[in-house]
Amino acid sequence: MSAPLLSVEGITVDLPTPRGPLRAVDGVDLTLAPGSTLGIVGESGCGKTMLSRAVLQLLPKRAKLGGRILFAGRDLVTLPAEELRRLRGPELAVVFQDPMTSLNPVLTIGTQIVETLQAHLGMDTAAATRRGVELLAAVGIPAPEQRLRQYPHQLSGGMRQRVAIAIALSCEPKLLIADEPTTALDVTVQAQILDLLAREQQRRHMALILITHDLGVVAGRTDEVAVMYAGRVVERAPTPRLFTRMRMPYTEALLAAIPKLDSPPHTPLPAIAGRPPDQTRPLKGCSFEPRCRYADERCRAAKPPLADPERLGGLFACWHPL
């Protein structure tokens, strides 16, 4: 394996709340090789978005960040703001869930693309406009010249997300973080956007972190998957291995909760009972224990480490793996 592009070491994120600090990310380690794809999967509030924001150095001001984030050899946590600014765009880019709020509603699509190219690559207006047309065409937007003159509200949700992707790709980043890029979109549009991301990722040999709550989204489209629960990575494995031999009961439960196309109508879904724990009151043992059907005394007493005790190439944090 080549030297990692991104290496996250012992990341913690604490958010202040009226009930005391909330540990949104609780000691996460990750590595990502250049050009590879990582899926991060988990429920709302599991810390997947906070983790990605930590990597991008876009955490809320009051958040407290611990650990190291090495990106192409530099520690992003200690990097001066000006150097960080230069990194965003040509090196690091992001696509958010809601394309309406990530685009400026009072500026045309063209202004927003041209602005990005001018700010990060120092292009002149004419060159940036030409590049903007190419980019919109590359992400599958028909009649790109006309689209450049339109405002975000004149585009459908899927088209807006294509524009957001075009802007993110405009400076040829080495790492793209896509945070629930298709959750707000129709199923048909979702498939197209995921295909688009996969195509551009391969064409540009760009590393991609795909964050989603849906295991179905990462299944065919990532090299590796990390499953997060209550701020921690609880299972991490190469994608094919995760799906054929998952070890963590939480991953199993998450997969079982997806409606199966081959089961007849009115088949009750194996839902995960209860809710994720209150992260202002961390549990002593495994955080999934209150919802886990395999849980016993040991799970309540001590937190299982993320490890690969059998040396089979997948990490899991469970005392009673499947």
Next chain:
Amino acid sequence: MSALLSVRNLVVEYAIGGKTLSAVADVSLEVGKGETLGLVGESGCGKSTLGRAVLQLRRPTAGKVVFDGTELTGLDAEKMRLMRRRLQLIFQDPIASLNPRRCIGDIVAEPLIITGITDKAERDRRVREVLTAVGLDADLVTGRLPHEFSGGQCQRICIARALILEPELVICDEPVSALDVSIRAQILNLLEDMKRRYGLTLLFIAHDLAVVKAVSDRIAVMYLGKLCEVGPTEKLFAQPAHPYTALLLEAIPVPDPSVKPAANVPIGEPPSPIDPPSGCRFRTRCPRADAVCAEVVPPLEEIADGQFAACHHPLSAR
């Protein structure tokens, strides 16, 4: 099965900048008593407008909506108000559909107050009963405000509010789209339980066929204001007749890495409903379209037992 709800040649038009947008363009369908009909389509296909037109929240431009023998389009506002206790609606965004400044007990009791149940003890008893039925602890919930609850719990509260009048028909408009996969399963199971317990008939609107399959007896597929295909759930999944149904099926992400994502999902999105394509409205995205499709609107015809499709070139012609 006798039809509890019968929608006949329904048209709903909006005037937009001097133009007419036919959100629902001549749709007929029936929902049998005790049945769940899934209504599927992409954003902007008119499925929500259809649901709202059934409840007369948006008065139809033409056509009939017959509920248990009563023609709703002809009812005046007062009669419709009385009728609404038998027809309820659950929305997509559970947090936005609860008043953030009112406690849960008041929110759920509101329908009882509106329908004139003045006995406070009776109201409290029914609020408690319905909250328990949707899996919430009434003692812990009634005094709290919506922001104290997660999306899934808010959806349970919305379901409780919709069920407290013991309606016969509930229209669920994307009730799980805003929820996580794990919570989605809980809410789908809850809707199934409630359907049995209260003897409900459901019109279940969603864009995700996998979700619709889990709860529906029959499915109607809608595209740009028209129905493409209607049929029993299993049949429609096993042998989709309309190319659009097949497209929707292919687009569902399968949680199995050995199944490669379908590469032939056509690029593009539905054209504008203000100026829909001539003939078959799906023809601009359809791999099977030819000259006939541009000229003749395909009628919805029965092509197999209980399965109807509006297509000149249905798949696997039987």
